[in-house]
Amino acid sequence: MATFFAGLFYLAAAVLVAGLAVRIRQYAGTPAPLKIPTTPAPTTKGGVALRLVREVVLFESLFKATLWTWLFGWVFHAALALVLVRHLRYFTEPVWSWVAFAQPFGVYAGFAMVAGLAGLWARRFLVDRVRYISTPSDHMMLALLVAIALSGLAMKYVAHTDVVAVKAFFLGLMRFEVRSLPADPLLALHLGLVAALMLVFPFSKLLHAPGLFFSPGRNQADDPRERRHLAAWAARLDSK
Amino acid sequence: MADVTAPPLREFPVPPAIQPDAMAASQPYVATEKMQEAIGFPGKLVDDWHDKAIAKMGELVGKYRSLRVYLDACVHCGACTDKCHYFLGTGDPKNMPVARQELMRGVYRRHFTLPGKLFPKLVGARELTRDVLDDWYKYYNQCSECRRCSVFCPYGIDTAEVTMAAKEILDSVGYGQKYTNEIIGKVHKIGNNLGLPGPALEDTLLGLEEDTLEETGADVKFPLDVKGAEVLLVTPSADFFAEPHVDSLIGYAKVFHAAGISWTLSSHASEAGNFGLFIGNYEQMRAIAMRIREAALELGVKRIVVGECGHAWRVAYSFWNTLAGIGSGADDPFARMLQSQLDHRYRQPTHICELTWDLVQKGALVLDKEANDHRVVTFHDSCNVARASRMGDDPGGQFEIPRALVRAVANRYVEMRPGTTHEATFCCGGGGGLLTDELLDLRVKGALPRMESLREVADRHGVNFMATICAICKAQFTKVLPYYGFNRSMVGGVHQLVSTAIRLGAKQ
Numbered sequence: 001m002a003t004f005f006a007g008l009f010y011l012a013a014a015v016l017v018a019g020l021a022v023r024i025r026q027y028a029g030t031p032a033p034l035k036i037p038t039t040p041a042p043t044t045k046g047g048v049a050l051r052l053v054r055e056v057v058l059f060e061s062l063f064k065a066t067l068w069t070w071l072f073g074w075v076f077h078a079a080l081a082l083v084l085v086r087h088l089r090y091f092t093e094p095v096w097s098w099v100a101f102a103q104p105f106g107v108y109a110g111f112a113m114v115a116g117l118a119g120l121w122a123r124r125f126l127v128d129r130v131r132y133i134s135t136p137s138d139h140m141m142l143a144l145l146v147a148i149a150l151s152g153l154a155m156k157y158v159a160h161t162d163v164v165a166v167k168a169f170f171l172g173l174m175r176f177e178v179r180s181l182p183a184d185p186l187l188a189l190h191l192g193l194v195a196a197l198m199l200v201f202p203f204s205k206l207l208h209a210p211g212l213f214f215s216p217g218r219n220q221a222d223d224p225r226e227r228r229h230l231a232a233w234a235a236r237l238d239s240k
Numbered sequence: 241m242a243d244v245t246a247p248p249l250r251e252f253p254v255p256p257a258i259q260p261d262a263m264a265a266s267q268p269y270v271a272t273e274k275m276q277e278a279i280g281f282p283g284k285l286v287d288d289w290h291d292k293a294i295a296k297m298g299e300l301v302g303k304y305r306s307l308r309v310y311l312d313a314c315v316h317c318g319a320c321t322d323k324c325h326y327f328l329g330t331g332d333p334k335n336m337p338v339a340r341q342e343l344m345r346g347v348y349r350r351h352f353t354l355p356g357k358l359f360p361k362l363v364g365a366r367e368l369t370r371d372v373l374d375d376w377y378k379y380y381n382q383c384s385e386c387r388r389c390s391v392f393c394p395y396g397i398d399t400a401e402v403t404m405a406a407k408e409i410l411d412s413v414g415y416g417q418k419y420t421n422e423i424i425g426k427v428h429k430i431g432n433n434l435g436l437p438g439p440a441l442e443d444t445l446l447g448l449e450e451d452t453l454e455e456t457g458a459d460v461k462f463p464l465d466v467k468g469a470e471v472l473l474v475t476p477s478a479d480f481f482a483e484p485h486v487d488s489l490i491g492y493a494k495v496f497h498a499a500g501i502s503w504t505l506s507s508h509a510s511e512a513g514n515f516g517l518f519i520g521n522y523e524q525m526r527a528i529a530m531r532i533r534e535a536a537l538e539l540g541v542k543r544i545v546v547g548e549c550g551h552a553w554r555v556a557y558s559f560w561n562t563l564a565g566i567g568s569g570a571d572d573p574f575a576r577m578l579q580s581q582l583d584h585r586y587r588q589p590t591h592i593c594e595l596t597w598d599l600v601q602k603g604a605l606v607l608d609k610e611a612n613d614h615r616v617v618t619f620h621d622s623c624n625v626a627r628a629s630r631m632g633d634d635p636g637g638q639f640e641i642p643r644a645l646v647r648a649v650a651n652r653y654v655e656m657r658p659g660t661t662h663e664a665t666f667c668c669g670g671g672g673g674l675l676t677d678e679l680l681d682l683r684v685k686g687a688l689p690r691m692e693s694l695r696e697v698a699d700r701h702g703v704n705f706m707a708t709i710c711a712i713c714k715a716q717f718t719k720v721l722p723y724y725g726f727n728r729s730m731v732g733g734v735h736q737l738v739s740t741a742i743r744l745g746a747k748q
């Protein structure tokens with residue numbers, strides 16, 4: 001089992017990193033020929049950075065759009081961030097002090113994450129407009145995340161796993177050594193689902209994460225009168 | 241034409257229940273072979289439209305980062321589902337921005353993404369069948385590209401970019417829309433959307449001079465093709481004769497007269513509107529913008545000022561510098577040719593509201609606010625001005641400057657309900673190339689959210705004048721107001737109010 005998961009995680013990490021790198025290069029390499037920020041927009045690069053930070057940290061636009069979706073979405077993402085921070089303890093020795101500090105919050109965040117996901121999922125059944133636009137993959141993605149969270153929580157509160165051994169396994173992976181992994185079905189489920197998430201990430205709607213940073217509606221400064229903005233393919237028209 | 245019905249106004253607007261296919265019968269006339277070919281598109285649907293359309297989609301995804309990112313990033317969160325005025329007015333789920341995008345996104349997934357190729361059903365990927373192509377034609381012609389949804393999208397996904405790409409693809413396979421493409425042909429050939437030739441324009445302007453002289457006793461000029469004038473005014477051609485548009489044109493002329501600014505219109509560039517935007521075609525948009533550059537160079541003007549027109553101001557403010565070098569800050573020879581001629585102490589281009597407001601602040605105009613006392617005024621933010629441009633130096637100037645101007649010329653001013661103004665303003669229902677009679681039912685229904693907030697201020701505060709700075713808004717409201725029990729003359733331009741208040745000859 002240890003060999004299987006070692007191989008799986010090397011593959012998943014490679015696909016995640018390479019897949020995202022390809023996507024980001026593709027986004028960065030595609031020209032944006034026109035200035036199309038949604039106005040009112042910041043007029044400077046600093047202002048744009050601040051706008052993006054507000055979008056990433058606070059989900060500003062979603063807040064303006066619908067409070068319920070914002071609440072569930074924000075709680076889920078914030079909880080996920082805390083949970084990820086908490087999991088850094090399995091990859092660092094000694095554990096960084098700020099990770100240790102976040103540990104208790106990270107545990108409760110697991111519940112918040114499930115609550116947020118449940119809210120988001122409920123909308124897909126209860127709101128006719130959202131039901132209409134939901135595809136099977138939308139449900140599967142939510143199911144995957146819920147299953148990851150629940151299997152993780154189960155290991156904490158229902159059937160303990162030997163986390164010391166798990167940590168040894170991952171520290172080993174980082175040094176390209178395959179060490180043993182507890183033969184625990186919950187752990188196998190949890191790790192398998194996480195690997196699946198990493199594998200689908202670069203090919204799915206989870207691309208909304210890098211997408212935001214490349215969205216011309218949000219990342220362009222509002223200065224078209226002051227500066228001439230010209231894409232290479234458009235510049236060629238000038239010399240015709 | 242289908243029956244035109246206005247939905248009832250609701251006191252507490254909540255999103256309607258979805259009614260699939262409610263607007264499946266709504267579509268504009270298809271452009272004729274002659275109109276299509278006149279602007280370089282195939283005359284009718286080509287035999288290999290499927291492959292051509294997919295190839296065009298691939299090309300656009302490579303040329304526009306917006307399209308590529310927007311087709312990938314959506315998570316179907318639903319934030320936009322109750323934001324579109326056409327959805328609110330019709331209940332047709334394909335008028336929810338995300339569902340409208342999905343008409344194209346499904347095909348994009350099928351042809352350009354791995355999961356869409358492997359598991360199409362799972363991710364909602366679809367083949368581009370004739371039915372899907374027809375759905376594109378119907379529902380991308382039920383989007384006014386107003387970008388209200390993009391304000392609320394957590395990733396800033398802009399449905400207008402998707403709609404424009406769809407129209408670009410449809411045009412490239414010979415499935416163009418009559419109203420828009422016929423107008424683009426006219427502006428290339430004659431210089432304005434109405435097809436008004438130079439001599440007729442000259443005649444119209446002389447008539448306006450006589451009328452204004454009679455009304456005010458002042459010799460207000462409406463100059464055409466005057467070389468060496470300081471200002472080139474580019475305004476929507478509807479301003480030359482349509483009601484209430486022409487009252488704003490008279491307003492601009494009075495402002496120039498009172499401030500002693502020499503100005504001219506151009507018969508070569510007698511149109512601020514640029515319908516190339518509506519079909520998302522860069523080359524068409526550029527060719528139309530180039531007429532203004534050519535006119536400015538020919539006439540040797542120092543400033544370029546744009547009249548009251550929403551999408552025109554978007555193109556002028558956001559795109560002219562890019563398309564034709566009309567602006568500031570360029571260092572390439574093409575753009576410098578014009579920019580070295582312009583006076584950069586002024587914003588280039590300048591919105592007429594910016595110009596008039598600057599004059600008001602300097603005390604250069606004599607204004608009699610009481611002249612507008614018979615009016616209780618509200619202001620309708622036009623979508624392209626509100627969400628795709630700016631005025632003045634600070635973000636949000638596009639809201640503050642026209643309002644400041646209205647308040648400077650009228651005593652009685654009321655705001656409509658928050659959430660229906662500023663960047664959250666509702667489209668009039670006629671933008672984006674939909675201002676055509678065969679779409680009247682859609683236009684009437686799309687006006688519902690604006691009509692509801694107007695009804696509210698009309699009932700509570702006696703509002704009897706809705707000022708706006710867009711030729712399409714003016715034409716659209718003039719047509720649809722009666723369906724909601726309003727008087728059609730309730731709508732007018734900001735410079736119509738300026739025209740009423742301004743006193744000529746009182747100050748030297």
